[in-house]
Amino acid sequence: MSKLLPQTLTHYMVVDLNKRSKLAEKLPLAIILFLSTCLGLLSCSTKKTGTEQSLDVPYVASKPAVVEAMLQIAQVNKNDLIYDLGCGDGRIVITAAKEYGATGVGVDIDPNRIKEANRNAQKEGVSDKVQFLQQDLFDVDFSKASVVTLYLLPYVNLKLRPKLLEQLKPGTRIVSNEFDMGDWQPEKKIKVGESTIYFWTIPEKKPI
Numbered sequence: 001m002s003k004l005l006p007q008t009l010t011h012y013m014v015v016d017l018n019k020r021s022k023l024a025e026k027l028p029l030a031i032i033l034f035l036s037t038c039l040g041l042l043s044c045s046t047k048k049t050g051t052e053q054s055l056d057v058p059y060v061a062s063k064p065a066v067v068e069a070m071l072q073i074a075q076v077n078k079n080d081l082i083y084d085l086g087c088g089d090g091r092i093v094i095t096a097a098k099e100y101g102a103t104g105v106g107v108d109i110d111p112n113r114i115k116e117a118n119r120n121a122q123k124e125g126v127s128d129k130v131q132f133l134q135q136d137l138f139d140v141d142f143s144k145a146s147v148v149t150l151y152l153l154p155y156v157n158l159k160l161r162p163k164l165l166e167q168l169k170p171g172t173r174i175v176s177n178e179f180d181m182g183d184w185q186p187e188k189k190i191k192v193g194e195s196t197i198y199f200w201t202i203p204e205k206k207p208i
C-alpha cells in the first residue's frame, strides 16, 4: 500500500478528483488530509476550467455505522428536514428518509455524485422524500433545515461556521463526522470505531 498510496492520492487529488476512486472511498478523510498536507496539496489543487467545478473536499464516504450514529446523535425523526452539505452518494439523507422518515436535501458540487445519489434514492424507494442539488455548498440556502450534517475538512467547517450560525434557526442540530468547529465547543462528542462525531445545537443567542 505504501508504494501505491502517493501515486494514487496524487492521481486522485490532482488529476482526477471528480472521478470516483475506490481507494479514496476506503481511506478516512483524516488520512487523506494528512497525506495531502505532506504532499503539499492541501488546497485540493483541483482548480479546473470550463464547466468543471473545484472541490473543497475530496469524496470519502461516511461508513454505515457512522451514518447511523450521526442520525441517532441528532435524534432525527419524521418531522426533520435534513441537509447534508457535500452529500457524496447521498447515503446520509437517504438513510434519514428510509429509516427515520425524515425528508432530506443533499448538496454536492460534483455532478457524478448527484447522479449517483439520485440513483441510490430511487433504488431505496425514497425519491419522493429526498432531493439532490448540484451546487456549491457555500451558495446554498439551507435555512429551512432542522438538521445539518457535514463530513468536510477542518478549514471548510470553520469557513462554513458563520453561515451556519447566520442562516439556521435556534435549535437546529448540526452533526459533523471527524472534524470540529474550532473554539465552538460541541455539546456531544462520541467515537464510532476510528471516527469521531461532533454534535452542536444552534443557540438562542447566537455568538457574534
Ligand SMILES: C[S@@+](CC[C@H](N)C(=O)[O-])C[C@H]1O[C@@H](n2cnc3c(N)ncnc32)[C@H](O)[C@@H]1O
Pocket: 029, 054, 055, 056, 057, 058, 059, 060, 061, 062, 084, 085, 086, 087, 088, 089, 090, 091, 092, 107, 108, 109, 110, 113, 135, 136, 137, 138, 150, 151, 152, 177
Ligand atoms: C468527504 S465527502 C462526504 C460525503 C457524504 N457527506 C458522506 O458523509 O458520505 C465530501 C463531499 O463534498 C463534496 N464537495 C466538495 N466541495 C464541495 C463544495 N464546495 N460544495 C458542495 N460539495 C462539495 C465532494 O464532492 C464530496 O462528495
